[in-house]
Amino acid sequence: MKRIDLLINDTMYKDYIQRNMDEEINAYCQHDFRHHLDVARITYILVLENNDLNYFIKESGLSGKLAAKEVIYAAGLLHDIGKWKEFQTGTDHASYGSRLAREVLPRALFNEQEIEIICQGIFEHRNISMDMSFLGERLHRADNLSHLCLECPAQNVCPKMKNRDASLSSLEY
Numbered sequence: 001m002k003r004i005d006l007l008i009n010d011t012m013y014k015d016y017i018q019r020n021m022d023e024e025i026n027a028y029c030q031h032d033f034r035h036h037l038d039v040a041r042i043t044y045i046l047v048l049e050n051n052d053l054n055y056f057i058k059e060s061g062l063s064g065k066l067a068a069k070e071v072i073y074a075a076g077l078l079h080d081i082g083k084w085k086e087f088q089t090g091t092d093h094a095s096y097g098s099r100l101a102r103e104v105l106p107r108a109l110f111n112e113q114e115i116e117i118i119c120q121g122i123f124e125h126r127n128i129s130m131d132m133s134f135l136g137e138r139l140h141r142a143d144n145l146s147h148l149c150l151e152c153p154a155q156n157v158c159p160k161m162k163n164r165d166a167s168l169s170s171l172e173y
């Protein structure tokens with residue numbers, strides 16, 4: 001996936017991931033590169049195991065399976081790149097991250113239509129709602145599944161545990 005190689009080697013992408021790590025030195029829940037890759041892979045699995053890849057390609061007007069895989073991976077790899085800003089200022093990381101992603105994605109050669117789909121998914125991924133995009137809903141589920149909340153020593157104080165999806169997260173993926 002050449003465009004994913006470009007994305008993960010982008011100087012600003014690496015910088016945003018590093019900023020997350022700098023803000024989370026003593027935190028149990030990490031939003032590092034590993035978390036982003038986990039979410040990318042789980043999102044892709046969720047699409048594949050429901051045989052939804054062709055639907056996603058058609059619904060989104062993508063050029064084919066490789067483009068769809070790259071769009072899904074890009075969304076996963078970028079979904080929390082605004083997290084450091086939320087730690088610093090309280091700004092919503094999903095909204096801020098979608099703005100950062102809009103700057104990174106053209107350098108990884110994603111076209112305008114693909115960028116819209118990815119940024120909408122990132123913007124939506126934080127909260128579940130009735131009118132989410134296909135990608136936003138899968139990203140949200142993958143994000144919850146990626147956190148091993150049942151293993152977490154901070155589960156008694158973590159606000160995520162109030163979220164039913166997160167409390168059900170398991171070793172399944």
Ligand SMILES: [Fe+2]
Nearest residue numbers: 039079080143
């Ligand atoms: Fe996440």
